[in-house]
Amino acid sequence: MATAPSPDSRDHPPAVVAVKERTEHPHAPDHPVDVAHAVPVRHPLRWLSVVVLAVLAAQLGHFLITNPNFEWGTVGAYFGAQVFGQGIATTVELTVVAMAIGTVGGVFVAVGRMSENRVLSTVCGAYVWFFRGIPVLVQLIFWYNLSALLPRISFGIPFGPEFISAETNTLISPWFAAILGLGLNEAAYMAEIVRGGLLGVDHGQTEAASALGMGRARILRRIVLPQAMRFIVPPTGSQVINMLKATSLVSVIALADLLYTAQSIYNRTFETIPLLVVACLWYLVMTSVLYVGQSFIERYYARGSSRNSPQSFWDFALFRRRTTRKAGPEPVSETPS
Amino acid sequence: MTTMTTKATDPATTWPMVRAHQVHKRFGHVEVLKGIDLEVHSGEVVVLLGPSGSGKSTFLRCVNNLERIDSGSVHVEGELIGFRRAGSRVHHLRPREATRQRRDIGMVFQHFNLFPHQTVLGNVMEAPVGVLGMPKAKARETALRLLEQVGLAEKADAYPRQLSGGQQQRVAIARALAMRPKLMLFDEPTSALDPELVGEVLATMRDLARAGLTMLVVTHEIGFAREVADRVVFMDDGRIVESGTPEEVLDNPANPRTRAFLSRFL
Numbered sequence: 001m002a003t004a005p006s007p008d009s010r011d012h013p014p015a016v017v018a019v020k021e022r023t024e025h026p027h028a029p030d031h032p033v034d035v036a037h038a039v040p041v042r043h044p045l046r047w048l049s050v051v052v053l054a055v056l057a058a059q060l061g062h063f064l065i066t067n068p069n070f071e072w073g074t075v076g077a078y079f080g081a082q083v084f085g086q087g088i089a090t091t092v093e094l095t096v097v098a099m100a101i102g103t104v105g106g107v108f109v110a111v112g113r114m115s116e117n118r119v120l121s122t123v124c125g126a127y128v129w130f131f132r133g134i135p136v137l138v139q140l141i142f143w144y145n146l147s148a149l150l151p152r153i154s155f156g157i158p159f160g161p162e163f164i165s166a167e168t169n170t171l172i173s174p175w176f177a178a179i180l181g182l183g184l185n186e187a188a189y190m191a192e193i194v195r196g197g198l199l200g201v202d203h204g205q206t207e208a209a210s211a212l213g214m215g216r217a218r219i220l221r222r223i224v225l226p227q228a229m230r231f232i233v234p235p236t237g238s239q240v241i242n243m244l245k246a247t248s249l250v251s252v253i254a255l256a257d258l259l260y261t262a263q264s265i266y267n268r269t270f271e272t273i274p275l276l277v278v279a280c281l282w283y284l285v286m287t288s289v290l291y292v293g294q295s296f297i298e299r300y301y302a303r304g305s306s307r308n309s310p311q312s313f314w315d316f317a318l319f320r321r322r323t324t325r326k327a328g329p330e331p332v333s334e335t336p337s
Numbered sequence: 338m339t340t341m342t343t344k345a346t347d348p349a350t351t352w353p354m355v356r357a358h359q360v361h362k363r364f365g366h367v368e369v370l371k372g373i374d375l376e377v378h379s380g381e382v383v384v385l386l387g388p389s390g391s392g393k394s395t396f397l398r399c400v401n402n403l404e405r406i407d408s409g410s411v412h413v414e415g416e417l418i419g420f421r422r423a424g425s426r427v428h429h430l431r432p433r434e435a436t437r438q439r440r441d442i443g444m445v446f447q448h449f450n451l452f453p454h455q456t457v458l459g460n461v462m463e464a465p466v467g468v469l470g471m472p473k474a475k476a477r478e479t480a481l482r483l484l485e486q487v488g489l490a491e492k493a494d495a496y497p498r499q500l501s502g503g504q505q506q507r508v509a510i511a512r513a514l515a516m517r518p519k520l521m522l523f524d525e526p527t528s529a530l531d532p533e534l535v536g537e538v539l540a541t542m543r544d545l546a547r548a549g550l551t552m553l554v555v556t557h558e559i560g561f562a563r564e565v566a567d568r569v570v571f572m573d574d575g576r577i578v579e580s581g582t583p584e585e586v587l588d589n590p591a592n593p594r595t596r597a598f599l600s601r602f603l
Contacts, residue, residue, distance in 0.1 A: 208450035213440030
């Protein structure tokens with residue numbers, strides 16, 4: 001290295017500094033450095049945490065295996081039992097129907113809230129306020145006891161003649177009460193999710209579609225909702241999982257879902273813990289399936305949102321690497337003339 | 338009154354493509370348009386120039402009723418936009434009728450506003466299939482021909498985000514053309530583009546102008562105005578300040594405000 005003193009050199013005599021650096025630092029500028037074999041930073045705390053967690057895991061394993069109160073044999077015997085099949089069917093049925101009501105209702109309430117009609121938007125806002133403000137357990141019990149408030153339910157012209165009329169107790173079965181409670185409550189939550197999604201879509205999309213002569217309903221269905229789905233699907237996935245778990249509340253109105261089935265058996269046999277473990281395992285199985293399903297749906301609605309084309313279903317299912325569609329280099333002379 | 342016929346078929350009056358009469362528009366307390374009078378004739382290319390905030394874009398959006406005007410009137414081919422005459426009274430159009438009027442007026446936006454969840458082909462086919470009820474095969478054929486015309490046939494299956502800004506804007510032009518508009522509105526079509534991408538969009542627009550399409554263009558591209566426009570209209574503070582051929586307005590501006598504006602581009 002030429003060490004000729006430059007005009008702006010500092011106070012130290014430059015020649016001395018250069019010699020010192022060369023002897024103390026083997027990687028002077030004329031010795032190129034290769035970082036390929038650099039020593040990584042050590043993380044002793046990470047190793048400590050691994051050790052702590054390993055000890056805790058071993059403790060948990062030991063507890064699960066050696067504690068006789070789990071009665072793993074009983075758990076195994078009940079896990080595949082047919083009674084649970086019916087309970088699971090009821091749980092799934094309630095989840096699907098209540099979510100369907102909640103989603104469809106939620107879209108209507110959300111669109112209503114965003115309406116220019118003040119009365120409609122206020123009513124829809126009040127709906128959300130009311131049903132989100134009362135615990136769903138209270139709502140379930142309320143619907144179940146509706147007959148105490150309204151002994152008969154009838155349909156007809158308001159303040160006029162009745163067409164159909166029925167005893168509330170025959171109409172509102174525990175199943176129907178559960179569906180009403182869970183579905184109407186869900187609609188309020190879904191309305192907020194859908195509204196958030198609709199507001200998340202750039203207003204330019206609506207303008208462009210209007211300029212093409214598309215009507216409001218078509219714009220909502222073809223342009224805004226499909227794009228809002230990207231914002232709506234992830235929270236809706238958690239809502240489905242929450243709903244699956246919330247269905248366990250219907251056990252208080254004597255509806256034979258998964259939890260109620262477990263309870264009704266252990267009330268007879270006093271095998272409380274093993275049966276609760278069976279219920280836990282089944283809930284975990286069902287929520288795990290939902291997690292996987294949710295990721296498929298998210299993938300589908302993410303199409304067009306990034307420069308990469310979406311991964312196909314089979315690539316995902318078979319753990320294949322993402323097949324990125326190459327757009328290729330831009331032709332230089334593609335400007336029409 | 339039978340003498341009040343306003344249809345373009347009336348032999349007594351031949352309507353221009355666009356006739357704006359004393360158009361006023363305010364947003365809250367701000368009056369954005371203070372009485373715009375403008376005619377655009379069939380086949381004409383009119384470029385609206387002016388500083389930002391002068392009301393050019395707002396006026397453009399009033400022509401296809403994306404903004405509702407407060408007073409005055411806009412006619413497109415003799416059809417009153419956004420309102421309906423019934424005897425001596427004027428009624429607001431129902432949303433369905435207003436929607437119908439927009440079918441024949443194409444619009445291209447500053448930020449393209451392509452539908453990101455649809456392919457390029459899907460974007461161009463959406464309105465002909467959904468609004469006009471065109472069979473899908475025919476719409477596809479038309480769409481591919483239009484994409485060919487804007488030089489993007491090979492991008493038909495790409496999604497908008499995989500395209501450059503200039504390509505997206507050309508797709509947006511093809512999408513608007515797919516409705517066979519009698520009038521095209523361009524709202525600063527090159528303002529969101531990188532400088533090297535402006536040329537391809539302007540070239541596409543120049544082709545359309547040569548093909549005889551009636552165009553109303555808001556832009557800051559003085560060169561485009563000079564070359565393509567039949568008439569240049571200069572707007573400032575919600576009013577039309579000056580109007581004439583490109584030579585008149587751009588080379589010998591009579592109004593000091595026009596001169597001040599143009600001097601910034603030299």
